Each structure stands twice: as C-alpha cells, then as structure tokens.
Amino acid sequence: MRPYLGQRQIYDFNQQWKFIAQDEPGFKDVDVNDGEWETIHLPAPNRLLPHKDFPVETYQFCSWYRKHFTLPESAAGQRIVLMCDGAMAVAEVFVNGQHLGMHAGGYTSFSLDITDAVRVGKDNVIAIRLDSTRRTDVPPEGGIVDYMLFGGMYRNVYIAVHHPVYLEDVFLTTQAVTDEGARLRAQVEVANLTANPWTGTVSIRLNHRNGAAIDKAAFDLGSALGSDIPFDKSAALEKGAPIETSTPIETSAPFESTYEVDLTAGGVSTAEWEFFVPGANLWDVDDPQLYQVTARLVSDSGEVFDDAAFRFGVRTATPHADGLLLNGRVVKLRGLNRHQSFPYVGGAAPKRLQRRDAYVLKHELGLNYVRTSHYPQDQSFLDACDELGVLVFTELPGWQHIGDEAWQNQALDDLTSLITRDRNHPSIFMWGVRINESRDDHDFYIATNELAKSLDPMRPTGGVRNFRTSEFLEDVFTLNDFSMDLMPTVHTPQLITEYMGHMYPTAPFDPEPRLVEHALNHARIVNSLYGRDDLMGASGWCAFDYNTHSQFGPGDMVCYHGVMDMFRQPKFAAWFYASQQPAEERIVLNAASYFTFASAPHDVMLRELIDITAMEQELASAKYRMPVYVFSNCDEIEVHLNGHSLGRLLPDRDTFPNLPHPPFVFSVHGYQVCGGVDITGYKDGQQVAQTRLQTPQGGTRLKLRADDVELVADGSDMTQVIVELVDQNGTRSPYGNRAVTFICDGPGELVGENPVAMEGGRMGIFVRAGMVPGTIRVIASAFGVESAETVIRTTLDTSPRL
Template sequence: MPCRELLNFNTKWLYIPEDCGNYSQVSIDESSFEKVSVPHTNKLHPHNYFCEHDYQFVSWYRRHFTAKEEWKDRRVAVEFEGAMIVAEIFLNGEKLFEHKGGYTPFTVELTDKLLWGKDNVLAVRLDSCCHPDVPPEGEIVDYMLFGGIYRNVNLVVSDRLYLEHVFISSHDVTEEKAVVKAIASVNNKMGSEQDFVVTHRLLDQDGKVIREISSREEQIAAGETKQVLCEFEVNHPHLWNLNDPFLYTVKTEISGQDNVESRIGIRSIRFNENSLFELNGKVVKLTGHNRHQNFPYLGGAMCDRYQREDADILKYQLGCNFMRTSHYPQAKSFLDRCDEIGLLVFEELPGWQFIGDESWKQLCYQNITDMIYRDYNHPSIIMWGVRINESLDDDDFYTKTNALAHELDPTRPTTGVRYLRESSFLEDVYGFNDYHLAPKGELRRPNYHPYFVSEYLGVMFPTKSYDNIGRQVEFARRHASSLNAFYRSSDMAGATGWSAFDYNTHIPFGHGDRVCYHGLTDIFRIPKLAAYVHQSQVDAKESKPMVFIAKYLVPAYFEDHEELDQGYRGRTYVFSNCEEVELFFEGESMGRLKPDDEAFPYLPHPPFVFEVPYTFQGMRETTHMEAVGYIDGKEAARFERKISVRARAVKLEADYSTIEANGYDLTRVVVSVVDEHGQYLPFCQLPVTFTLEGPGELIGENPLGMEGGRAAVYVRSTMETGVVKLTGKCRDLDSCEIQINFVKPNGTFVS
C-alpha cells in the first residue's frame, strides 16, 4: 500500500475579488479571474493610511485539478492552514463544508465527491467582512484581520484507514531516562471493520532508530475513530533546551498502510513553588515579546520563509527566550522554527476584550480544540491561553475553557491574560498586562502565583523609527528599566513586552495612520534603538559580543537629545553585553567604563552611560565616534558612527539572493538612502522609485518614502525561473541595482 502523500496545493489558483452565485459551478467564464498562489491576501495595501473596509468583502478562489485514478481506493482531503474569516468550500458545484474563524486550520474530505481521472473544480467562497458572531470580533479589535487564503493549503492522500492525529508527550524526564507516551487517533473510512497495529519508531537527528514499539492488534468499526496509547522509555535522552533544542522524529504507521511523521523534543516543564518556570529542572526567567503576524502590504499572507524569519528575529535580534502569539494561534512554520531554535511559546485562542453569546463561545471552544490538536507536539509551547485577551471575568465560560484545555492536554499549564489587577484566577498561571507604572519603567509586584507579565510598556510610549533621537533613546531607556524591574522580582516567572513589531490597527488606536508604533522594530522588521537593549541582554557566550551606540552622530548631537548638564556634557547610552566599553569621540577616549549597575542593578547587562563634552565649534565632516567592547580585557566588539552631512546614494539589500519560483516565495529588500560612508540618513524622507526587470513582482509602494532613512519592499516570485533585476533611484543620487535568482521549487505540487 502506498504511503501517505502530502502535496503542495498552493499554486495555480484562480481569484476574483467579487461575489457571484455561480462561481461555485464547474463551467463558468474564468477570463476575469487572476492567477494567484497562496498564501494570498485578498487585497494589497500600502503600509499605512488605509482602512479595514478595503479588505472586508467577499471573494472567490477556484482550483482545477485531476483526481488520479490510483487515488480511487484511497482517502483524499484538502487541508487549509488558515482562511480569513468565513470559508465555504465547494467541489464540482456541491457545497461540502463551512468554516468560521481565520486563525485555525480545517480539513475538508473530498474522497466521495471526486471525479476520478477527470478535471475537478475546488471553489472557495471567502467572506472577509466584519463578523461580530465570529471570534475575535464582536466589538473593535486592536489589530487588523485582513483577508484571503493567507496560509498554506495541502492535499492529503492516504489510506482510508488513517491516522487522524498523533499526540506525543514526555514524562518523568531526567538526564538518565524519560517516558514517552504516544496516542494515535485512528479513523476508519474503509466501509467495514478493520484490524490494525500501530507502530512508533523514535529516530534521532541522524535517522537512527532509537526505540520501536507496537501496540497489540486492535479492531475498529467502520466510520469510527479509536485512540491507541503506547508508552516506551528512552535511556539517556538528548533533552530539548534553549541552547540545544534537540529534536527527535517519531514515525507512526498503521499496519504498513498510513504513516505520519512528528517532530518532538523530550523535556520537562513546570512552574515551581517559588512561582518560577523550570525547563528540565532548571529555572529559566522568561523574557520576550508579543508578536502579531502582520506584515506590510500583505497583512497576514506571508510565506513560510518569513514566518520562520520572525522567530529568528525574536531570538537572535531581540534577545527573547519566550514569546506570546498575540492574540491568536499563528502559522505552523513559525512554531516549527521556534522548536528548532529553542524559543519558548505561549499560544492563545483568538480574541480581544469582547465575549459574545453562547454560539460565539462555542466557536471559542472549537478554536481551543483546533489549536491544541494542531500544536500539541511542539516542544516550544509551554502554556495554552484559554482566556480572551483583556476580557472581564466570566467564571462559567473560563471554567469550561480551562477544563477543555486540561482534558485535551494534561501536560501543559493554562493561563489567561487580563488587565484586571484583581480577577478570578481559574487558570494555572496568572497573566497580567502591566501598564500602570510604565511611565517610570516599573512593574508591579505579583499578587497571584504563578504570575507573569503578558504585556508592558509599548502602549504607553509609542515610538516611531523617525521620531527625534531623544524620544527613541527614552523608549530604549524605559525598556532597560522595565527589564531591570522584571529581573528584580524573585517571584515573577516572566515578562513579554508589547510588542516585537509595529503593526496595522484600526482608527481608534495608534496615530491615525493605521499603525501602532509600539514595536522594538518598525513594521518592516527594521530595528529601532530599543531593540539593542534586549539584544544586549543575551550573554556573549550564548550569542556573540555586541556593542551599539544609541545615538546618531549629527551636527545637532548635543541639541536633539536632552538638556545638557551645567558642565555642557551630553549623555550617550551604549548597549553591550561586554564587560567594559570604551567610547572614543574624535579619536579621544571618553573613558573606559563598567556598565551602569547603580541605575540598573538587576539587569544582566546594564547600559553604559558616557558623558560627552559639548563643543561650541560644532562638528566637522570627519567627526566620528567609536565604541569598543572588552571581555577579559581584550577587544570583543566594535561599533562606529560617522557624521552624516549629505545624501550620496540609494542602497538596496535583499535578505535572500535566491528564492523559489512558486508564485508565493519572496525576499524582503531593505531600502536606504545613505551618506558617503554608507550609513543610512536617520532623518531622510526622500522617495525611492523602483524598476523591476524579469519574471518577478514588486510588492510595496512605488515610489516609497523613507522613514528615518529606511523602509522595505518585497520581491515575489512567479512560476517562472530566471533572474530579476531591481533598481532603486532617488533624485540625482547614485542608483542601486540588485539581482535575485528564481529557481525550481522544492516539494511535490498538485498538477
């Protein structure tokens, strides 16, 4: 019997941004439809100043495909990872399924309705309008939902006796041994009673079989689902942890028929009697940020490459060991990457403040079920969020959500996020959005245990990448102060700042341009100065030594910051994970300092604060400043700033020079206007105009105005291989040209 096939169903879709009653039918005029690949947004947007009504409409997607004759005795289903917000699925004109909610996956059985060996038409009517009856909506929501089939689609071909889910957990974990429990959920669509045996094989990263175990022979009636439990011990397990996130593979099969692969990490988690989190018996202070899945221009419709990239940014650029998927389950590929790099995750159900009626709550229960079923095996996930973000107490509702999560997954604690200092504590861990002392960069002491701060700071001091340097530095200083308050607390398990990235929102929030500027990076993922506070908290032995001067070197250096002291000396912050930093101004040492332990006594790596003397003669074109970091008395890192006095050129930097020609893969291109030293100009707002040659598509505004000297666009592939040339021009500045290669895509695609 052939093995299970997981086929890429992202390509060759037809799309039209309008509603018509006959679009579900097989034979229609498709000349007005556009050829697209998914992930797909129902409408491209500028990165700011647009309205949610722009994407709130009904659209249709159609996909022709041939159901192969060899599939005739097998099960065929289509898996949607996410479609916003109400999806009706039709096959050959017949409605098969309806799904409400844009953040959880759903599967549609096609087997009995297919035309074997012939053309079939799968049609999706996607309603992306506002739906108060579907979470998270009901009232205003502080983020945009967008529209489209915005996550991956797969076609699954398996035996009709198949594995519906495989849940794997580790227990009694020590360095000497661990117990692994595997629950296989088997579904029988064979039409008659079947005998079967479930076999699990545990493989290490080299593909070596470590353990193999089989169940006894089981029987399952036609049309039923049965769960089969197997347990086995693993001697001297390679434990999954933050710095060594070792992943095993479990291959599960039914009597040589259907098979599924699951990646797992063997680890133990708990909140101890002191309210602190333990991973494999060792205390970990959970530090991180909230993430929205919002990208410029595309909304949530981003390919796997950049879902994964966000996880890397969180860990390696923003110093996180922990993150919150605010305020909904996020892409599978994002969580896969968290598993791979050792980034802990708190995942929660969709919602924002509002609690609806009983039918609305039923969708919440379904969302929790779908979230846990999909993500049970991710070792990175340490808590399930079972409370609507910042909602009022509803003890009956939250008793049920908490019980449901524990029933589905007794191995993980539950939590819930509120802004209420006093609240019904029904979950295992109390989550609190702490903004009360944000102006002072402080956090309140825990009043429940276990306890973590689920949001802090950003809302109370929004900062744009092009704000004056004084505000940007103050934003960074407040982040350092908030982190200091967190590390001071001996009974606070964790703290996640609001937020990692700027994001699009509705008109009542933000600055009126539909952007919330609460992030450590802008919406393009370009870091603000505050990002380096968090990056510097990662020990140099775990990442690499770094040093960063949190100020631009401009002629107004002593004016555009803060009041000078009576000695005419300006304060300059340097963020570093080194033991000492020496700052040079015009080649003259401003001192070799230890970190400021007096102002930030609890931070792992406090800022370095230098007093730079004011010069009435101003600055010359050769003026420069340099910071040198030392570890064990030796130079470990260096950072330099030179004075910027004129715009010289456009600079284009693509994250990837090679992407796949599948119609949805893409690369970000960071665009800068730079000076003669190659430094971006922090106060530049000039527009850059692009031309693109070759089989690609430019995603973004053209021309694109700089924000603080930088911004970004994307270059997306088509189905054609080749080379794309992107050129950026601005006034009479030197232009810039880059090349991006589109290569044959990996994977097996549905024809």
C-alpha cells in the first residue's frame, strides 16, 4: 500500500501484535509479560461479531495492543515515523514506556515521530491503549448514529524510515487542460530536522503508468500499487524559485520539473510552482489514465536525500447544472452510498476486500460515482476508485449531531486530516463539509468551507442536508430526497445524495413481490433523474446492507437498505443498476423473479366470489397475470415459456422513457408460474446473451464460490466464500435456511460464524491466509444435502516488514 523508493523505506507493521481486551495502566511498561495475550495481525477488530443480532456494547470497551520490533542498523541517524491508517476511536501511543501522543478520531489517519524513543538494533516495544467506548466528545458520536463504529486497530499500520531532510507533503492539482496539454501546480513541503542549513532542489517526475484504462479482467484486488505518500503535515512558509520546465515530449515519455529549495536548520519550506505537461493523458470515468508521480529531494552536491511516489490523474472537474463537467464533457452522476462495514469484522477489512468493493460498484453495479457515507474511508478503496474510474464524494465524520466548541474543533481537525490525506486522488471530485443531515450552524459551516478551500482551492464543497430550506454555503447544494419522485431543485448546481433507503427497506430473504417492488422503486427514481436537466446526478441509499443500532432496522441490528446484502450478493435492485451500464462494458441479462407459484397475485382469490363463473372470469382476467421484469442492456429479448415462444420484446420505454436501458416486462398467467423460462438477449440484431429462469425444485447440494483463488500469506489477506443451497438444476433455493458447517484445512483460518444458518438460500464466511504459503481447502456441509469444497492458494509475502 505504501510505495517506497531508494531513500525512503516503508515497513509493513501489521504482523505479530499482542492483544488483550482489558485495560490496565501498567500495560504500557516495557517489561509487561504479554506472552499469554492473543496474537493478531492487523487490520483486526477488537472482537469478532455475529453478522447480526448483537448489542453495541459487544465492541465498546478499552483494550491494549503491544508489538516488539527491532530496527535495522541502517535506520541509525534517520527519522522514524509510526503511521496508523485508522484506530477506533481514541488511541494513546507508548514506545519503550514513553507516552508519545494521543489521536482522537477513528476515521482519520495519524503519524507519530518515534525517533527519540527507539533504539536501533535493539528490541523495542510499542504499546497502544485503544478506547473504543462511545466517546461523545469525538465525531460522529454525541447523538444517535445510524451505523456502527465498531472497534479495534482496523486499518493498516506502517513504519517509515527516511533522512531527517525529507519531503513532508506533496500536493498536485490540475489548473487547466487544453488540446495541447495540461497546466499543473505543485505544492511540496520540505523539512530539515538537522542542525545545518540545506540547499538543493525538489523535483516532480511524471511517468505515464498506463496507455489505456485498466482492464477489469486484469484488475488486481490484492495489488499493492498506489497510495499517497505517508507524509506528516507541518506548517510551511518559505518559497524557493522554479528552475525549468521540460521541453515538449511524447506522452509515453517521463516528464520532470524542478524547483530550488533553501532550508534553514530546523526549518520547513514550501515549494510552489506551475508547469506544463504537453499532450497530457486525462483521467476519466471511462478511461482512468494514471501517472506515477515521483517526488525527489536532491542536494546541491547531487545526493538524493528523499524520494517517494504516488499516483495522480490529470483532469478537471467542475459542477454543472445537469452533471459534472469532467474534462469539458458533462457526466451524469449515477451512484450509491457505501458504508465500509463488513460482516463479522466490522470495518477491519484488509486491502483486498476494500478494493473489491470498488470493483463491485464499477463493474457489477455499473456505477460511475460513490458517496463515502459518512466518513473518510480506506485508502485501498480510494486507490481502486482511481484505477477503475469511479468518482467519489467524500465527507467528514458525522451524523446529524453537532456538539460543543471542542467537538467542532475536533471535526475541523478531521476535515483537515481528510483533505490532506486524500487530495491527490483524481477520483475525489468534492469535499463534504457539513455533518450529514445536521441542523444549520452558520459559523461552523463558514469555518468548514473556508478550511476546505484553504487546503484545496480546486475542488468544490458540498454539505449533505435533508431539508430544502437549509442555508446554502457550499458550491453544490447536496440534498437527501426521499420523496420517491425527485422534487424540483432548490439551488443550482444540485446533487441528490440519498434516495430510497429507509422508505422501502428490503431484506434478501423477503418475499419476491417486495424484492421486485424494491427494484422498481429504484428504477422509477433513476428514470426521473435521467429526465432532469437540473440535477448533477444522484446516489441512492445504499449499496450494501449494514449493521446499525437498535433504533433503526427491524430489530436484528441490520439496515436492509442496500441493493446488495452485507455479503455483497445482489438483490433484484442490483440487477437494475447493472443493466444501466453500456453493453460495451458488460452484457447484463437478469430476470427479477424466482418463478414460483407463490409469486403470483393470488390475493385476488381472497375476495368473495358469487359463483364458479365469476371465479373463472376473475382467473381469466389480466388481474391474474404476473408481470416478470427483465433487467438488461440488450436491444431486445426473446422469451420462451416452457418451450413455447412468447415472441421478441422491446424495452418498456412507455413506463421508463428516460432510462438508458429500460427493463423488459412480460406477463404469465398465475397458474403458469412454474417450470422454466429461457430468455435470449440481442444487440444490433445479434444474439449476445442467454439466461434461464427455473422454478426451484428443492435443495439437493451445496455450492461454494470463493471471490479469490489466491491470497498473500501475510496473516491479514482474506477473501469471502459464498455457500448456496441449489437443486439438481443449479437453481438456488431462495428461502433456504439450512445450517451450514465449514471446515478449513491448510495454512489459513475461517473468520465468521460457524456453523451458521443460511439466509435466502446462501451465506458468506471469510477465509484468512496464514503466514506460510500453501493450499487451503474449505469444505461446507449441511444436513441432508451434498457437501461442497473449494481450494484457495496462498503465496509468499515479499513486502518488507518489522
């Protein structure tokens, strides 16, 4: 995740931590006997959880983490920094018994200079006290929150070793794009912790990483590529002078621009300059071109003191009345909201799962935009959004509540951390500077807007509210609209940030008519969106079901608001979103039905009928026909019911005139809803897809599917395995609830409930790699049906670690 070059060493610091779910002040001491503590590898929750039905107190406690490590002799005389990407919610850090600092806020990263507390070449111990209780002084807490925060050191931890003259921060922005190229602005902070002045240059080098968009088939969920440099932020005032800008070059050749820097002893300088990149390749949602940027600090004598790398996309993004003006073309934003939580582990999902979510949003759901509700999310997720071309609206932590002055100051710190961490991501097009759905607070929101503009003057601000009369202080009026038929705009530009959600919660095991209506509700709203030229776009609530507090949901601690369940398995609504992507990206052909007798409108039989003739007339009427919706991006489909053709059908543009790809619909008599339906999709007159809708015949066997067949043996990497109950035709039993038992054999372990009851004929569990390469065999069994197994390989971890 953290790139390093010749002069900057980044060590993976995730392995072999000692953990105890107790709180004793003495646990900070060097000589504590932690041999009996649990050994864990980060990221990790402070407690594994059921996927539902658990009280929040389960994870709301204080705990301690300890790790012994030895720095190599090469670290002598270098600056040594501990970097933590996220620990929920307040962390106190001790190194060799010394208290070095505290960080409040579980959604933001922090770094601590531990140079003076460590001993190079000798055993060191770091101890972290983590308070995961409900801290009402730390956003988003203070009021009711409609999501769980969970607990633990749930993101990655690193150790950085570099020269005491170093790059502290690099910030690139695209100032303008023309047919000839792009004008960029660099802001580089350089620090000198030595007792001597230093002079030299800082350079920015751009290497074009890819000549085309990353192919979805080649997208590596476990890739370590990319991420921002792990810099510490400090004040910076001095300026140097630009030296040169490269002569015009081929777009595939590297580009370099340099700037002179003069540093006083113990001083910090900010180098700011602009340069032109001829023929720049632009980042776009359809073609996410990325540059590998190398920042290098070189003394006057030619010695490289520090270098670091990150990825950058050249692009402009400006709010427009009917979309986002991306590189001069209007892009209608079609997206969903994403919570970062996963079953069993809460927020403690490793890089692979984070990256997979971005893949699901882009390629399985066909979206071009995501809102990271309601807090900063993992860097790995944002990296994948950069790679795949998913636009991101991200925001500071919060939910409805605004606290006192100290709370607001903490929120401003959170906003600072969010922007300075993530502002090099091309996918991020707007900063959220309001607490989600909070009341108006003029002074506070003037401060958040001004802060955002001072840290990043190029990106617009937005602030999510749920009332139309809210004071408009941002660049974009961002509004949650639960009207089920998008209301007239209040301001321009305007972006709808939530719709649906709690208006029609739908569990994956709900009856088919509700699942169908859930999908159609989403289709109706998106159809309304595409008929509007006064909205930038909209993001529905939400992508995935998530755990929440008892005040929300049906009482099992789950909000069933997602178009997918919490295991990222599709409901019918997910198929609707998938069908709206261009057929050139992926052909989609899915029938939103289980094709069972119970799905037909038999309620018409419950009314009082005068005689058999009246009943026969009722059964023969159109009322007793069941519509079957097919979500597809094909031009036309042909339907065969039990071998008999119902003819070719066109999309229902009468009902959904504005959608890129309206659903198809055909109807079947209530007493014919049984057997098989074969559906063939056509594009430009050519057959491009087929699917079969088969009435379930009763489960006979289990089916296992791993999201990944290869993991890295680092103790942290893991993938999801889905088990389904299917019949002899391979059709899932949509209401199967068998208890499934898993067995894991080999260098890995299961993460989750075991045994566990299926929901809607399926269930998920995670498999985590151990520290030794090998082969993991996973077996699933259930009473009365054939068992299933799958194999996952683990490969050697070659990343440098302490």
